[in-house]
Amino acid sequence: ACSSKSSSSSENGTTASLKLSPTFNNKKATNASATKNSTLKLAEPNDSPFQGISDQVLSTNQEDADVFAPGGGGSLFNVDKNYKIIDGGLANQRINRKAKTVTITLQKDAKWSNGSKVTAKDIEYPYEVIANKNTTSQQYSADFNTIKGMAAYHTGKAKTISGITFPDGEKGRTAVIHLTKVTPAMKYSGNSFIWGTVEPYEYIKNVPIAKLASSKQVRKNPIFTGAYKLDKVVEGESTTWSPNKYYYGKTPQIKHISINVVSSNNIDKAIQSGKYDFTVPGSVLHGTDYKELKNVKNYKITGQPALSYDYFGFNVGHYDTKTQKNVMDKNSKMANKSLRQAMMYALNLDAVSKKFGNGITWRANTLIPPIFSKYYDSSAKGYPLNIKKADKLLTDAGYKKRNGSKWRSDPSGKKLTIYFGAMTGTSAQAAEYQDYLQQWHKVGLNVQFTGGKTMEMNSFYSTLQKPKQSSIDVYAAAWGVSSEPTPTQLYGEDATYNMGHFVSKKNTQLMNEMNSDKAWNDTYRTKAFKQWQKYMNEQAAVAPGSFSYNWVPVNTRVKGFDMGPANNSFWSNLSLTSSSLK
Amino acid sequence: MDTAANFLTIKDVSTAFKINGQFYDAISHVNLQVHHDEILAIVGESGCGKSTLATTIMGLHDAAETKITGEIDFEGTDLLQLDEDGYNQYRGDKIGMIFQDPLSALNPLKRIEDQISEVMDYHTDLSKDAKHARVLELLDQVGIVNPQRTARQFPHELSGGMRQRVIIAIAIACKPDLIIADEPTTALDVTIQAQILDVLRDIQKENHAGIILITHDLGVVAETADRVAVMYAGQIVELGSAEQVFNTPEHPYTRSLLRSMPQRENENDDLYVIKGNVPSLQKMPSQGDRFAPRIPWVPASAHEEHPSMHEVAPGHEVRCTCYKNFQFPDQQGGVTA
Amino acid sequence: MWKTILRRFLIMIPEVIILSILVFLLAKAMPGDPFTGSINPKADPAQIKHLMRINGLYDPWYQQYWNWVVHLFHGNLGNSYQYQEPVTRLIAGRAGNTLWLALFTMILTYAFALPMGVYAGRHEGKLPDTIIRVYTYVTYCIPFFVILVLGIWIFGYVFGWFPTTGSISSDASSWLSTIGSRFYHILLPGLLGALFGTVNIVQYLRSEVIDAKHSDYVRTARSKGVPNKDIYRHHIFRNSLLPIAAFAGYSITGLLNGSIFTETVFSYPGMGLLFVNSISYRDYTVITALVLIYGILNLIGTLLSDIILSIVDPRIRIQ
Amino acid sequence: MSLVEIKDLKVHYPIRSGFWNRVTDSVKAVDGITFNIEAGETYGLVGESGSGKSTTGKSVVGLEKVTSGSIMYDGKDITERANRRKLDYNRDVQMIFQDSLSSLNPRKRIEDIIAEPLRNFEHLSKEDEKLRVLQLLDIVGLDADALYKYPHQFSGGQRQRIGVARAVATNPKLIIADEPVSALDLSVQAQVLNFMKKIQRQFGISYLFISHDLGVVRHMCNNIAIMNRGRLIEIGTREDIYNHPLHIYTKRLLAAIPETNVNQRAAHRASRLAVEKIYDEQQSKYYDENSEAYPLVQVSPTHSVALPEEIAHQLANQEGEVQA
Amino acid sequence: MAENFEQHSDVSAADLARLTQEAQAEATPSTAKIIWSEFKADKPAMAALIIIVGFIVFVMIGALFINTPKMMETNIMAYFNQPFTSDFWLGADSGGRSVAKQLIVGSRNSIGIAIGLTAISSTFGICWGLISGYFNGYIDWGMQRIYDFMMMLPMTMMIIVLVTIIPHYNSVTLTLIFSIFYWEGTSRLIRSRTLAESEKDYVAASRTSGTNHWKIIFREIMPNISSLIIVDCTLSFAENIGVETGLSYLGFGLPSQTPSLGTMIANANDPNNITQYWWTWLPAALEIIILCLSISYVGQVLRRSADASQRQGSIN
């Protein structure tokens, strides 16, 4: 632990030391026989078998989304590189601010992989499934109540959702969604108001919604709208695909695709021994894997910043179950901003990222990940290592070492012990957490693990989600974010996920601005995001930890690989240059 | 005796066991002949080498752990020169053996019939049916009341007496010339013992076999044996017809044994007790009379240095000359040592 | 005998009931709940509370237990929270894999162990015997998973002889290739499991053979003139194999325990791996069902051992 | 008054079967026997294997749970545990076992083995205890250096004597000797039998001497009981049993004893076969319809036999005539 | 009553000292001495014994000089440091922590667990087996039912469930959890031997000598199965050293701040570590193998000397 001097961060924000491109421009000529007969072999690194729910409405986990990805996931819209919805996908979207409606119109030749037409009812049915009283879906959120009649349907008062209409009938191509308000977020894919996928109503209508998740139609023989159709599912293990001849878009070029779940312990060896073309983009590979894979022959590493970030949360209040709002406690141990800032300055996040992340992770400077290039505040400084500043902040705020103690006490002179909550994970993570403690000890703060050791994930979250708790003062965790980055659900006043309970008028106001009427103007919205980032950074109630790449090793026989969000035809753009793996 | 009937001749046989890397004689220089149509009994205390003699004849010793010298002439063949396969031609066929513990001597997992017909598998080429018939015949012969049923049973379903009969049936299945019975009745009740001995005798008569009957029960010997060999510490110390040995016992050991038996005559007296113990293999004196330490009142001069057998009557031999003037202390009139 | 078997089954009932209560309580005592794991901004906490409520997770434990028992009698073990499908179907899908692997491992174990044990016993004290014994000690000392990890690394990756994940390859389509692929996938885990599982059998068999060699009935057989090799074939082998046969049932326990490791290392979707996954997910219904099933399988294993023994050994009769 | 009075003693072992594994039948190991043991006498109990001799012996010493009947000692029924404890019963009644090796704990030194009953019943000081053990060793003819040795270091005869030393350590009134010499060689057997007689003379001990060797029993016992299938068949003095046996079972047992007189071999065998023949043919006469023994009938002050009254007397008279 | 004996024996109080002395001169060596001489005769066994004892002592003392929290501190610069350097004899692990020091403390912890577990489970199993084997009737019946029930429990699963429930679990609680399940093998072994042993006449002899049941069980029967107990304990000790490794592999082992051989071997769960960072797991694995082999070798000798004293029994 002698890294305190090696402050390596740049003055202006942070950037990844490593530059990865989301595309792999393979110039090789495509071998004809390769196209005809060969199989694209993909790996899905995951420790458990996938669950097998092909339906995005019902599934919450990444594995399922990944192994069913060639089917297109029923995705409605095409997006640009900022995840903004554009025309040209399965459907186009029009927002009418005056009428407060969103109109979704399907492509003319939009078909399911069994040949039947995609209909307007298919656009509406996901809402029914999500909001049904007996659903197993976890997707329903308060935001859906902005759709007219949705709340009534959700509570079972209404049989149908009155706010979704079909101008040319259920079998037609258009659905209109009537809302109580429209927000700028709706322009982006992944927002929490407009659902982005279709359900094959005709195909599944006979299955009770409660049983949908376990039905054959969802698990064994699901149909899709994407470039490939499902041939076979081996439960929990693999899926195989072949071109979907009813696909409305670009004709797929590969004869077969297979996706296998590979235990994350084994993934490096599997790639090194040339068993797979690439890992499904979206699946998670770690920094330790990168070290193993970066120099593997015949593979090229591609990547883009991930839709996620690590952060530090401070417990500064509680959740009032009566008003269903978060409340700050002035007297809480972590209420002092200087203390929080000092703790962040004490951390050597740059060094840690470098050592453990191998370039795949780097210190985060703000709470919006850089994939949102428009909103990401690259100028934010975040909290680089600065022990001196930390010491000064503490001393100035009255956290002094008294009576010759090794540790600082709080301004009132009371002993100060801060409890750090962290989840049990890999040995590298354990080492990181240990390192954080050491860093805090360096500035004289007596920080201990809650319960003396890292916590098992379930205990960790059930502790944090208690309305009021005092066993965790500061914690390290991560968020995966949606492609629409509005942070209200995480940090809003009434957000249950606001587990540090930081609330302020300013914060509420800044977040409201992001989706206010003015925010239909992109520059305004961008400004709002940046202001919020600045505020949050300054408050340090939730402080950025690290960003990382979502990266994929791609075999050099693959052509047309581009994992960027703007590549809406990812699967049909892929082709192979030789019939066997290299 | 008729030498033609002399089908087994044991000449100067010694068997030594390896104990802690050294060989010690368990039986030494045994000479013995067995005739057809006779029961030769071998008696002696526990550990004097009776079983060893039997297993030596049967060739059941592990070559690495034992050293056997001498000659066992069986109908003109020296058994000790045979290899394992050669021996197997004799075992079970020409020589049958009966063991002491009838329970453990039978394979617990095989039916009685299989265990009996197994002998015939190797020594006859009878058909299956013929073997079955022979099994029933044998069981009947050894006095089992319901052969059909017993043939199908397992050893544990039979009583001790019945098991011993089965073992006898195995031993006689191929009508051997020689049957060695090692304490066949020790584990049994007197009444059963009498029956088993009857069976043995009948079989011997029928097959004209020669039987070596090993026992330490002098009563059994007196009832069944034609000739008797008394063993002590690995040596035969007295050999003669039953009448000779019981009516005119000569060797002090034989006389002591007979005297220590509870009998009508000594009903109310103390029994005679032989002093000391049988020496263990490692402590066996290398010369002199091995019984001498147990009759300390007999002067050393009465014993031979290398005791040999002396014929005292036709067919009656005694080892060592000490028998000539041996008397029990209480009969001696004050010459106690 | 069937009466005894039936009686044994009846005796099992209270044991299974006690186990079910125990497991149920223990499962509930684990911190967290099935939905804590799915914390992400896409899932609304209110909706999750709603799901908790309709799944009865806020009811008192006895109520939950009672509901569970009632469902049980309808052949319904509840729904997996993680997999969102009926536990019965979920486990049925996995049980086959586990049982195949276990059966195969058992066959291999015996195929290795019997010759080794007999050989070691027959040539007691000689060099091969010493080698076999050192081998058993070494495998006895090495934790099972180390064998597995080394095995998968060497044979799966370095040499690439065996598949390293899953139970079947994704391109097996015909009936024959399906069977073939399944078999190919259990080959390496089965071999490694057998390598580990032989220890007890080898040691036990060895001493049985040595005992049998010196037994009286073998002496009887020799005195019948039975040649040495036949003595081994008809007497020693048979008699010393019997107690081993009874091991078969007990070894189920060991195999099931081992399945947890094998399946984790080989990402082999069986009940063991399902259990490990369900633990971190707090998938109560699955955990409870699996522990119960394993418990019942253990019981059946014991019963099987007793039955086998009574069939092969005429001395033991269940009346 | 007799030392021990055994009355209608029954020991049954349950046989379980059926679906619920309930007791459906029982092995009647001992099925209603009555006899008395007098002080200072040796009482012989003879019978075939499995006839219930050991079970009787164990019941008397308190090792076996008695099904019914009583064993009176000192006016108390010692089939009850509490009474045994109150009386320190085993201080007065001890046992010698058949297998000398297994009856001595192989992990204990001789001193501790012999001292065991002393420690439980007499609570002597360390010195006194050691002295007593040494005296006992001396009495049974063993050297003091046996003290710290283990049982396996002794010969069968010596071990049996150690067993006797333990049995007499508390100066008991009765010793149950269950086949004490049947595992021993002739010479050693003689040694042990002599010795048992000697200490009987010295300490006035009574023996219940169990054996199936009629030669040994004749040598040791004044009174003899013949047992068959859990019941007593005949009771009498040595004279009565050996010279005037009444029951065919007794006769058969006696006939089966091998005779050491070689010269009368043939005659002896003939008479044995004759008895055997009668036994086979006349079973029904000597046993009741369930082939169980009849109740005992007294034919003389010392002699009883299990036969129907008239037959018993008839046979007794015949015997008398033959005698005369 | 004493006079009674005086009368018939020449031995008197005066001879006591002399005779005792004589007896002592002839006394048979104790089992411990027999075992010791067996070790002296068998050089490899002696080596094994020295390895075990020496190692345990070294580890116990060595661990005292190591400040565990300090040792477990992350040292980013030493991330996977190569072995055989002056700072890190055996290299460093992913947290830059010295493998050598961890090995010492980890061995201490693992051996501690093994000792604790062996002590608890063996003691319990032995008592259980003895009592259940000695008494028949309801006691045995009841104990057998409990035993059957325990046998039914799927051990690994139950341990995992318990480990997740216990809030602050550490090596002590882990030992206790394991103890719940590890007595069964011992108890079965002991019970079957006790059953056989109870049949023997010396037990009957003790009962007729007025010795009470508990004394018979623990003073008479137990010494007779002591060789079995010793051998069983040594073998379970060997087995118990590696007992938590499997759990650590599955991720339910000791907390990472408590190093153990298990947590170290669990480094092998990552195939990368197997080859590249072999020093993170190999020393621990080798240590387990060497220790276990030594222990089983010692167990062999113990068994042999136990057999030897039994063999003496048959030579009169």
Ligand SMILES: Nc1ncnc2c1ncn2[C@@H]1O[C@H](COP(=O)(O)OP(=O)(O)OP(=O)(O)O)[C@@H](O)[C@H]1O
């Ligand atoms: N395999 C062996 N190895 C070493 N010594 C042996 C072996 N077999 C027998 N002995 C010894 O040889 C001697 C003779 O034994 P043997 O069994 O022949 O005696 P025995 O007369 O049959 O005695 P018993 O009446 O007890 O059966 C005994 O001292 C015995 O200890």
Ligand SMILES: Nc1ncnc2c1ncn2[C@@H]1O[C@H](COP(=O)(O)OP(=O)(O)OP(=O)(O)O)[C@@H](O)[C@H]1O
């Ligand atoms: N614990 C028991 N359970 C069931 N039956 C028993 C038990 N003990 C003895 N028996 C049976 O009781 C009967 C009498 O046995 P006991 O041991 O008293 O006979 P014994 O006359 O001493 O025979 P032996 O001469 O063989 O010692 C036998 O049939 C025996 O099988």
Ligand SMILES: [Mg+2]
């Ligand atoms: Mg013998």
Ligand SMILES: [Mg+2]
């Ligand atoms: Mg008896």
